[in-house]
Amino acid sequence: MPHSNVDAAAKGIKLGGALMVRRAASAKLVSASSHIFFRATILATLGLVCLFTVHYPSLLSHSFRLSSGAGSQRAASRASHRSLLGSSSAVSYGGAAWEQEVRRSAAPRRDRGLSVLVTGAAGFVGTHCSLALRARGDGVLGLDNFNSYYDPSLKRARQRLLASRGVVVLDADINNAALLERLFDAVPFTHVLHLAAQAGVRYAMRAPQTYIASNVAGLVSLFEVAAKHADPQPAIVWASSSSVYGLNKDAPFSEEHRTDQPASLYAATKKAGEAIAHAYNHIYGLSITGLRFFTVYGPWGRPDMAYFSFTRSIVAGEPITLFRTADGADSRRDFTYIDDVVKGCLGALDTAGKSTGSKSGKKRGSAPLRVYNLGNTSPVPVTRMVAILENLLGKKANKRVITMPTNGDVPFTHANVSHAARDFGYRPSTSLDSGLRHFVDWFVHYYKLDPAKIAKGKLTKKKSMVMSAAS
Numbered sequence: 001m002p003h004s005n006v007d008a009a010a011k012g013i014k015l016g017g018a019l020m021v022r023r024a025a026s027a028k029l030v031s032a033s034s035h036i037f038f039r040a041t042i043l044a045t046l047g048l049v050c051l052f053t054v055h056y057p058s059l060l061s062h063s064f065r066l067s068s069g070a071g072s073q074r075a076a077s078r079a080s081h082r083s084l085l086g087s088s089s090a091v092s093y094g095g096a097a098w099e100q101e102v103r104r105s106a107a108p109r110r111d112r113g114l115s116v117l118v119t120g121a122a123g124f125v126g127t128h129c130s131l132a133l134r135a136r137g138d139g140v141l142g143l144d145n146f147n148s149y150y151d152p153s154l155k156r157a158r159q160r161l162l163a164s165r166g167v168v169v170l171d172a173d174i175n176n177a178a179l180l181e182r183l184f185d186a187v188p189f190t191h192v193l194h195l196a197a198q199a200g201v202r203y204a205m206r207a208p209q210t211y212i213a214s215n216v217a218g219l220v221s222l223f224e225v226a227a228k229h230a231d232p233q234p235a236i237v238w239a240s241s242s243s244v245y246g247l248n249k250d251a252p253f254s255e256e257h258r259t260d261q262p263a264s265l266y267a268a269t270k271k272a273g274e275a276i277a278h279a280y281n282h283i284y285g286l287s288i289t290g291l292r293f294f295t296v297y298g299p300w301g302r303p304d305m306a307y308f309s310f311t312r313s314i315v316a317g318e319p320i321t322l323f324r325t326a327d328g329a330d331s332r333r334d335f336t337y338i339d340d341v342v343k344g345c346l347g348a349l350d351t352a353g354k355s356t357g358s359k360s361g362k363k364r365g366s367a368p369l370r371v372y373n374l375g376n377t378s379p380v381p382v383t384r385m386v387a388i389l390e391n392l393l394g395k396k397a398n399k400r401v402i403t404m405p406t407n408g409d410v411p412f413t414h415a416n417v418s419h420a421a422r423d424f425g426y427r428p429s430t431s432l433d434s435g436l437r438h439f440v441d442w443f444v445h446y447y448k449l450d451p452a453k454i455a456k457g458k459l460t461k462k463k464s465m466v467m468s469a470a471s
Helices: 003-055 073-079 096-106 124-135 152-164 177-186 208-228 265-284 306-316 338-350 382-393 418-424 432-446 451-456 461-465
Strands: 115-119 139-144 168-171 191-194 235-239 288-293 319-324 369-374 398-403
Touching (some): 096 115, 096 139, 096 168, 096 177, 115 124, 124 139, 124 191, 124 338, 139 152, 152 168, 177 208, 191 208, 191 338, 208 235, 208 265, 235 338, 288 338, 306 319, 306 432, 319 382, 338 369, 369 418, 382 432, 382 451
Parallel strands (some): 115 139, 115 191, 139 168, 191 235, 235 288
């Protein structure tokens, strides 16, 4: 072999050996790095478990929270670790004990009784409807995400009230499709009373996405499971709103009037809900009834509503703001007492008619698609409502009157309820004086106030500040 070839071969051997050494070293380095990464991952996981254990001990001990809704961070800090049943006896989500409690709560106690899933059950209307259904022997299972749009402690108090009557309210969100499917697997609900929603006209300007998540996406989530998973399909009654009438000036508002001019995002989401309901009824044969509520008030009400916030401000000696239209007229509302609305909701459930679809997608024919106004039919100036509260509380309000802003409010509402009267005998009978008397009695009792001190203006500032946290 020539000398040059020998040198080349020797160099090739040396080069190949060097490459093999480098590859071996690289392999060892990769292996060592993999072991380090694996160990780091294990340590990180253990660290997260430790943090989870510290911050969420009730979840690891099988006291559970199924889901949290949009905007519920403050509520979660107060109440997210409470068990499903609101007691110290915890059950695990999806286990045999959980299913037993769900079925027990949803089981009717009368012949031909309904089995109703009530969403927003810890809300104002949801609580009253759940109590009424339970009182007449129907099965009721509640669902609520306990968000912090208003003080969650009031919702928790309603949950405890329902628990005392044997109604379970799950701490969960309607956008949790997996949970909804499990509920329909566990219980053949005959009806759904869908009241969960993001309420409020002005708040939509600050948190618009919460309205889309709850009022649109949440509604679709429920319809999807009811249409494609539930067997049999339930009949659905859901809360629309009188806000859909928007800038309509014809009065009284009739279901035949136009609703294509919403004055707020809240109204727009409810109008979108009615269009979505039409689609699911047409495609999947769901029996769907929409109820347009008109300014519902009464005991256990919503603190963001004018009658409630005015009462609190009058008691605390704080000013209230009243709106007048550009031409100087008082704003007027068709105030509807909660007991009348509950009768309307139950009437709608009882006459809903059956869905005609199935999980396979086949329809047996058309299903009912209805919409009704539930109002009091007699608009009252808001100034009159304030005068009634002043009389009941024995104390004058510090009033500030301004021109109504263009932020979603409308100058008046007025319901025509002839369709509801015809189809299920809806006839509101509670006057504003009587209804507000019931509300003030509840308010004073719930917040543990002394009426004599209210009238004399001796309620301390400290006491007024803690009213929102009373239980």
